[in-house]
Amino acid sequence: MDQDHIDSLLERYLHLLHEYTSLREELATLQIGMYQNIARANFAAERGLRFGQDYYDDRMQASRRLAISYQSRDQAQDQSESESRDKRDPTVLSGVVPSFTVISPAAAACVSSLAAKDSKVGVETPDSRPHPEAEVEADSMEQSAVETTKTEEAGSASTPSSRASIVSKSMEDAEATASENSVPEVEEGRATQQKSNDPIRWFGLLTPVPLRQAQTQSIRVIEHVIPRLASVNVEMAEVEIEVRRARKRRAKAAAAAAAIRLSQQGGREQEAGARTEGSPTSDICA
Amino acid sequence: MAASQADYKDRQFLAVIGDEDSVTGLLLAGIGHVTNPPDSQKNFLVVDSKTETAAIEAAFESFTTQRKDIGIVLINQHVADKIRYRIDTYTAAFPTILEIPSKEHPYDPEKDSVLRRVRRLFGE
Numbered sequence: 001m002d003q004d005h006i007d008s009l010l011e012r013y014l015h016l017l018h019e020y021t022s023l024r025e026e027l028a029t030l031q032i033g034m035y036q037n038i039a040r041a042n043f044a045a046e047r048g049l050r051f052g053q054d055y056y057d058d059r060m061q062a063s064r065r066l067a068i069s070y071q072s073r074d075q076a077q078d079q080s081e082s083e084s085r086d087k088r089d090p091t092v093l094s095g096v097v098p099s100f101t102v103i104s105p106a107a108a109a110c111v112s113s114l115a116a117k118d119s120k121v122g123v124e125t126p127d128s129r130p131h132p133e134a135e136v137e138a139d140s141m142e143q144s145a146v147e148t149t150k151t152e153e154a155g156s157a158s159t160p161s162s163r164a165s166i167v168s169k170s171m172e173d174a175e176a177t178a179s180e181n182s183v184p185e186v187e188e189g190r191a192t193q194q195k196s197n198d199p200i201r202w203f204g205l206l207t208p209v210p211l212r213q214a215q216t217q218s219i220r221v222i223e224h225v226i227p228r229l230a231s232v233n234v235e236m237a238e239v240e241i242e243v244r245r246a247r248k249r250r251a252k253a254a255a256a257a258a259a260i261r262l263s264q265q266g267g268r269e270q271e272a273g274a275r276t277e278g279s280p281t282s283d284i285c286a
Numbered sequence: 287m288a289a290s291q292a293d294y295k296d297r298q299f300l301a302v303i304g305d306e307d308s309v310t311g312l313l314l315a316g317i318g319h320v321t322n323p324p325d326s327q328k329n330f331l332v333v334d335s336k337t338e339t340a341a342i343e344a345a346f347e348s349f350t351t352q353r354k355d356i357g358i359v360l361i362n363q364h365v366a367d368k369i370r371y372r373i374d375t376y377t378a379a380f381p382t383i384l385e386i387p388s389k390e391h392p393y394d395p396e397k398d399s400v401l402r403r404v405r406r407l408f409g410e
Contacts, residue, residue, distance in 0.1 A: 017404060027386065028393050034311045035389040052306045053332050056313065062329070063316035065298040066357040068380075098294060098379070100358065104316065199314050215314040222300070222315040230358050230382045233400055240407050 002250040006243060013239045020232045027225045030217045037214035044208055051211060055202045063197045064222055067101045097235045100227040297357035297380055301349040302330040303342060304362035307389050312360065329356060339368050346372055349381065356381045362388040363397055373399060 041051050200207050200215055300317045302309050309332050321327045331337075331345040346369055349359045363385045366373050376383060387393035395401050 013407070020400060024393060024395075024398075031308075031311070031387055032392075035307055038307050038311055039389075052310055056318065058320055058326070060313070060318040060320050062299055062319035064300075065317075066300055068294045068297055068357050070294075100382070102300075197316065199316055199318060211314075214311055218311045218315040222312065222317055226300070226358065226360065226384065229384055233382060233384065234379070236400065237403070240403060243407060 002246060002253060006246045006250065009239055009243045009246060013236065016232050016236045016239065020236065023225055023229045023232065027221060030221050030225065034214045034217040037210040040210040041208045051203055057202045061197065064102050064104045067103050068098050070098055097238050100230040102223050102227050294380055296355050299329050299356050301356045301359045303345055303365055304333060305388050306332050306334065308362055333365050343369050343372060350376065359383050360386050362386060363394060364388055364391040367397065
């Protein structure tokens with residue numbers, strides 16, 4: 001019985017190991033693609049420009065966050081688990097393992113605000129990348145919003161500091177779209193905030209295509225591979241502990257069985273000795 | 287376990303320790319976070335050839351024990367090798383440590399702590 005339990009645990013462990021290795025492969029492939037794309041973006045960039053830490057925004061806020069939940073084990077393993085749980089001490093099996101998921105609260109918040117305000121703004125989640133043309137327009141829209149807020153704050157004479165050349169290029173377009181735009185300003189402000197959360201904006205407005213591809217791959221790594229790897233890792237550790245416990249129990253049971261056998265043997269020898277004497281009591285005992 | 291279960295809900299960030307391209311790539315996905323001004327703690331560390339092991343260790347210490355808002359620590363495998371003794375003795379449930387490949391150092395299953403655990407389980 002102990003052996004069966006250990007075997008079923010090991011079987012589950014091997015399934016997890018398989019998932020772990022395939023996730024590892026996927027991670028490696030995605031990361032290789034990501035590095036290649038970053039290298040390509042750097043190669044195509046102007047001299048001296050490198051897409052790296054010099055451009056990180058020091059006020060960055062995470063747009064993808066972790067959600068850890070404790071779930072009971074699912075599917076097939078649950079069955080074997082519940083079977084074995086009936087038989088043995090319930091404290092041995094903790095029953096729940098933490099599972100990791102990555103969510104983007106911007107999207108969640110945007111959905112809730114959508115429900116609350118019933119407005120059309122902010123449908124874009126960071127995941128749903130718009131088409132290139134649409135994006136260019138969105139860029140100019142965003143820029144327009146930035147511009148309007150800036151001019152409101154500092155008067156019309158304010159000059160944007162670092163990205164002046166790019167900004168001035170799109171300013172006319174931006175203003176044009178702003179005049180056409182009928183969306184109320186408050187909502188537009190929120191849209192700006194959401195859009196500017198996108199880390200690709202650290203590297204300017206017109207980021208090279210390879211960098212965007214790198215971003216797509218990286219999002220896949222963060223949303224799908226990493227949380228699953230972490231969950232599998234934790235689950236494997238849990239199963240390891242259970243296997244060790246079961247092995248220890250088996251060893252203990254084996255030792256106890258051996259002890260009983262020894263004592264029985266001793267008893268039988270005594271009995272045999274008694275039987276040779278021919279006493280009737282020993283027959284009753286046997 | 288009970289203590290870690292209590293605080294797991296606050297652990298909402300992923301931290302990265304790695305070379306510049308790894309960190310850049312992963313930050314592009316939007317996991318980078320800098321806490322509010324007084325202390326302004328970053329959840330990432332860019333490691334290059336000049337970074338001292340002590341700095342890596344300090345970052346690891348900060349992400350794993352001091353900060354309570356980090357759920358997964360991603361670390362380049364070659365960086366993890368520099369503080370291998372710390373990684374191998376780390377046993378807490380949260381945050382989870384994951385070693386990831388880097389540009390110049392592809393993933394080596396021999397060094398992977400999970401696969402070493404597997405070997406220990408079957409090899410004993």
